[in-house]
Amino acid sequence: MTSRSASSDSLKEAERLRRLIRHHDRSYFTENRPEISDPEYDRLLRALQDLERRFPELVTPDSPTQRVSETPLEGFAAVRHRVPMQSIDNTYSPDELREFDARIRRFLSTEAPIPCTVEPKFDGVSVSLTYEKGRFIRGATRGDGEQGDDITANLKTLRAIPLTLEGNLPRLMEVRGEVYLPRSAFEALNRQKEKEGEPLFVNPRNGAAGSLKQLDSRVVAGRNLSLFCYGLGAVEGRIFRTQHEILEFLREAGLPVNPYFRRCKDIEEVIAACGEWDGRRKKMDYDTDGLVVKVDDLETQRRLGKTSKAPRYMIAYKFPAEQAVTRLNGIELQVGRTGTLTPVAHLEPVFLAGSTVSRASLHNEDEIKRKEIRIGDWVRIEKAGEIIPQVIEVVKEKRTGKEKPFRMPDRCPSCNGPVSRDPELVAVRCGSLSCPAQLKERLLHFAARGAMDIEGLGEAMAEQLVAGTKVKDPGDLYRLTDKDLLELERMGEKSAANLLKGIAASKQRGLSRLIFGLGIRHVGEAGAEALTRHFGSLTKLSAASEEDLTRLSDVGPVVARSVRDFFRSPANRKVLEKLEKAGVRFEETAPQRLSGRMEGQVVIFTGELSGWSRPEAEDLVRAHGGLIGSTVTRKTTLVVAGDSPGSKYEKAKALGVRIMSEMEFKKLIKE
DSSP states (O other): OOOOOOOOHHHHHHHHHHHHHHHHHHHIISOOOSSSSSSHHHHHHHHHHHHHHHGHHHHHHHOOTSSOOOOOOOOOOOEEOOOOOOOOEOSSHHHHHHHHHHHHHHHHOSSSSSOEEEEEEEEEEEEEEETTTTTEEEEEEOSSSSSSOOHHOOOOTTTSSSSOOOOOOOOEEEEEEEEEEHEEEEEHHHHHHHHHHOOSSSSSHHHHHHHHTTOHHHHHHHOEEEEEEEEEEEESSEEEEEEEEHHHHHTTTTTOOOOOOEEEEEEEHHHHHHOOOOOOOHGGOOOOEEEEEESSSSHHHHHOOBSSSSSSSSEEEOOOOOOEEEEEEEEEEEOOSSEEEEEEEEEEEEEEEEEEEEEOOOOOOOHHHHHTTTTTEEEEEEEEETTEEEEEEGGGGGGSSSOEEEEOOSSSSTTTBEEEEEEETTOOOOOTTTTTTTTTHHHHHHTTTTTTTTTTOOOOHHHHHHTSOOOOSGGGGGGOOHHHHHHTTTTHHHHHHHHHHHHHHTTTSSSHHHHHHHTTTOOOOOOHHHHHHHHHHHHHHOOHHHHHHHHHOOHHHHHHHHHHHHOOHHHHHHHHHHHHHHHHBOOOOOOOOOOOOOTTEEEEEEBBBBBSSSHHHHHHHTTTTOOSSOOOOOOOOEEOOBBBBBHHHHHHHHOOOOOEEEOOOOOOOOO
């Protein structure tokens, strides 16, 4: 049977599905901000798989169907797993479990029942723990399956992870597990974040992932994270025969193993176990989104092997999400801290999965169009991960003809400034520096260490400045007086003087820090330095065309468009005028070259310095020919540790990077 050639419509549909799936991959894995439920995501993936199966010429090397789609987080050293951590295929019904069993028996050419283990599938963050001679030496995230992030320092704070094991142990082993945030800890953490005015975690998995991303392990220690272990990767010095034996071994060695795993003699017993757990799971203090079914015999697992994406010997059975039908009364636009306009559905209140739901995110305009959502529609909703309300579909048979289509506005609902569409992230954004909805986060970014490094301008201060309307954009910081600050709550004369001193000092931070501090979309620290090297002044950069910008090797079309849109905005130009009038340095001046004694050195500072500010110390390194790094890697040659050093200090020790105190660094510079 010959396959038909793909039409242009099929090609466009495949490209649309890939773009949509990549967007949701990024939201879920990189940003820890899930937008759709697992079943809805799987429906998108299956639609692409079906299309590529019908038209093989549509398959591309970077299609989501061809690879595991998760990338390591930034800010941590990379760790390569000795045995890759693969993803698991999903199934949603007893009949699909029976088909999984039938595929295995066909592959093995046997009619005999296949014993399997059934284990809870935890909704957390997958990690790999490496033990040598019973001692915990390294912990890493799953990452892209081949390599992840070294989070050893963070994992050591989990009391559930023993630093030494007991019993007849292999010389080396990779223990696979899932870090999770108990529901009770999640609720307590969100109560504290709400009290402090911080953004809440959307669900326990989001809380666990956000905690493990912390660069300061002391923060992680206070989050009450826990862990369940479920398997092994590489093993040297011991042979195991079954998955059941591995789980018993892990438990005996002192590692936390969930007590509810079961060995089933055939697929019908597996299905019965899944039904039992569906009623039990809601009583637990941790989230499970399904069960994992694995062929018990390890030799049979090896014979079955794997596809390009997942092992053949195991599958996840996902629990169906609870759903409800209600009316969508209106759509409100919320402006996020990065300027993204997010449509939110206002629903007729309905009880669903343990709580009353009256609002649900609609994500973006493309999702509204794809689902053909109109104001006044009856819609079916469910909770993604049993936490986040989602609109799944419109109940079209209930339409009366009075429903109204929704259109995204051309102006920001918060500041009435123009909005622009971000084609890469399917988003509409307000890019105004003076938008009230974004102001607090913009001020914190502007004042951050990597940007203008304004000492004394933390979260509480930014909140007061915004609430008191003292500051409406970053340019207003330079107009503040003693009188303005002393009117704020709990502000003493010394604190006010220190903040004004920090603001004054920031005027000379340099052009690359200013560009980064402005918060231009897609422009990070490295991008700001590249723009500084090429243009040398903010005036020249603001006059550059997209064509001028794309001539830089570090700047692509998306970044060029973002930079051009930023400087084209009248609101942003007014802010820049304030900054220039205040005396903020718009020109880059080459640092005075003092010597070449640090030529070839890549230096990182960590902890609090007492003799100088961080920017002053970094400028001194550059003046002596050295480079400043952002994260500790094997290319780092020196870490200077001040008081209370963070995780960079631990990473430097683990990698064998040279470490010296601030006093030793001063001596080195003087010599």
